[in-house]
Amino acid sequence: MKSVLKYIFGVILLSITGCQKDEVVMPTLEVTTDKTVYKVGEEVVFRFSGYADFLTIFTGVDNYTAGSVQGTFKGSRYIYRERVSEPGQSILSFNCRKDNVNTLNNAELRLLISADFNGDVNSMDAIHAATWTDITDRATWPDASTASGKNIASGNIDLSEWNGQLIYVALKYTAGAGADQYGWTLSSFTLKNTIPTDSNPFVIWNNGSAPKFGTMTNQLQDDGINPRYAWTLGTSLVCKGGSGTDTSDLESWLISSPVDPAKVDPDYGTIIKSYSQVVPDSWSYTYWKEGEFTVNVVARNATKDGEKESVKELKIKVEETGE
Numbered sequence: 276m277k278s279v280l281k282y283i284f285g286v287i288l289l290s291i292t293g294c295q296k297d298e299v300v301m302p303t304l305e306v307t308t309d310k311t312v313y314k315v316g317e318e319v320v321f322r323f324s325g326y327a328d329f330l331t332i333f334t335g336v337d338n339y340t341a342g343s344v345q346g347t348f349k350g351s352r353y354i355y356r357e358r359v360s361e362p363g364q365s366i367l368s369f370n371c372r373k374d375n376v377n378t379l380n381n382a383e384l385r386l387l388i389s390a391d392f393n394g395d396v397n398s399m400d401a402i403h404a405a406t407w408t409d410i411t412d413r414a415t416w417p418d419a420s421t422a423s424g425k426n427i428a429s430g431n432i433d434l435s436e437w438n439g440q441l442i443y444v445a446l447k448y449t450a451g452a453g454a455d456q457y458g459w460t461l462s463s464f465t466l467k468n469t470i471p472t473d474s475n476p477f478v479i480w481n482n483g484s485a486p487k488f489g490t491m492t493n494q495l496q497d498d499g500i501n502p503r504y505a506w507t508l509g510t511s512l513v514c515k516g517g518s519g520t521d522t523s524d525l526e527s528w529l530i531s532s533p534v535d536p537a538k539v540d541p542d543y544g545t546i547i548k549s550y551s552q553v554v555p556d557s558w559s560y561t562y563w564k565e566g567e568f569t570v571n572v573v574a575r576n577a578t579k580d581g582e583k584e585s586v587k588e589l590k591i592k593v594e595e596t597g598e
Contacts, residue, residue, distance in 0.1 A: 299581045302327035302574035304554065312592045315565055319591060322557045327574035327585075330548035334560050335568030335591065338540075339474035350473060350542035353571035353586070358541050362438040363470030365479075365536030368463070370426040373417045374515070375457035382450035384459050384514075386411045388434070392443045396489030396530050407445065426462065434466070438537035444486065446506075446529040448514045458515040468537055477539045480531075483512045487532035492525075544573065562593040 303325035313319055321332065333353040340348065371384075392405035414429040421427060434442070444466075448459065464483045467476040480486045490506040506529040507513040514527055547558050562568065570589040575582055 299576055299578050299583050301583045302576050302585050304330065304572070304574035304585065304587065306572045306587045306589065308589060308591070311590060312594065313562065314596045315563060315593055316561060316596065317593075318559050318561050320557050320559050321570070321572070321589075323554050323572075325574075326554055327548070328550050328577055329546070329573075329575040330554065331544035331546050331573045331575075332558065332560075333542065333544045333571040333573070334562075335570050336562070336564075337473045338477075339564055348475060349540055351544060352542045352569070353544070353573070355472070355542040356544065358539060360439060360535055360537045361468070361470045361472070361539045362537045363435070363468045365434045365438060365466065365468045366476075367429075367432040367434055367444065367466050369414075369429045369465065370462045371414075371416055371429060372424055372426045372460050373421065373457065374460060374513075375423050382448065382457060382459075384411075384416070385409055385447045385449075386414055386432075387445040387447055388437065389443045389445065390437065390440050392530070394443070394533065396491050396528070399491055399528075402445075402491060402528055402530070405443075407447075434536040439535060441533040441535055443533055444531040446512070446514075448506075448525075448527040448529075450525045452524050458513065461512040462510065464512060466534065466536065468539060470539065473539075479534060479536070479538050482510045484508065484510055486534070488512065488529050489532075490527070490529050492527040544571075550577075562591070565593050565595050567592050 304327040305324045307322050307324075308319060309322075323330070333356070334351040336351050338348050338350045387407040387409055389405045389407045392407075393401050395401040410432065413432045415427060416429070417425070417427045446461070462483060464480060464486065465478070466480040466486075467478050469476040488506070488508050490508065492505040505514075506527060507515070508529075512529060514529070548554055568591045570591055572587045572589075573584060574587070575584040577583075
């Protein structure tokens with residue numbers, strides 16, 4: 276009987292214990308530095324005491340270029356860790372060439388923007404139903420005197436008026452019937468957003484393949500798609516055109532994936548301890564520019580039942596070495 280009672284008591288105790296939550300405690304981590312003012316290129320040692328399951332440090336730098344010694348092209352500021360959009364000066368640029376001297380006689384290329392296109396690049400009806408703003412005159416293009424094959428830089432095309440909106444960038448090629456319809460090649464298709472908080476612009480697109488272009492080609496008469504006028508997508512964007520034997524006027528569209536011209540990359544922190552590791556005694560970082568930097572160390576404890584987090588903040592001043 277006693278054995279039975281012991282067994283029943285053990286089951287009850289196990290049941291009660293199993294229902295208890297794995298309580299999460301607040302991290303006890305502390306962080307210090309030897310001083311608060313350093314010189315450019317001088318190592319800063321962050322010293323740790325206490326405990327946390329996870330440690331992440333944000334050094335407070337923007338996306339500046341620190342050369343080949345140390346640094347990053349991404350910012351490391353705690354306040355911008357979730358930022359994905361920031362209105363600034365958004366600039367589109369590319370190189371364009373005509374692929375034969377007769378291109379301008381019977382074929383035209385237009386640059387367009389839409390904020391209400393539904394994204395169906397396989398439907399000419401959907402393309403025609405969208406509202407397109409013609410910004411062709413904001414770019415520099417090859418003209419009648421430009422030699423075939425010579426690249427012409429578009430210059431800076433400002434798209435900042437669409438900051439905060441998802442827009443589509445389109446190239447619309449049209450060519451008339453009954454004459455040679457030569458093509459165009461665009462390269463170095465780039466979109467950058469420059470904002471006051473960061474030293475370097477954020478590169479949204481960096482060549483012809485990055486925008487994830489879709490293409491639609493159609494003859495205006497009811498004889499269907501003419502593949503000769505489809506755009507070739509890659510690091511260069513090419514619409515070859517055709518010969519004067521075509522009896523229909525043609526149009527061919529190249530349309531980007533949707534993009535917010537104000538897009539930026541979120542800042543990131545460096546993980547210096549994961550769950551299975553011990554808290555390090557210290558971690559070192561070197562600043563390669565002068566300024567005042569807010570450093571945040573995020574300490575987090577976590578179990579299956581929840582998590583608790585604390586954020587320690589330090590101020591670091593970095594001066595030029597000649598001061």
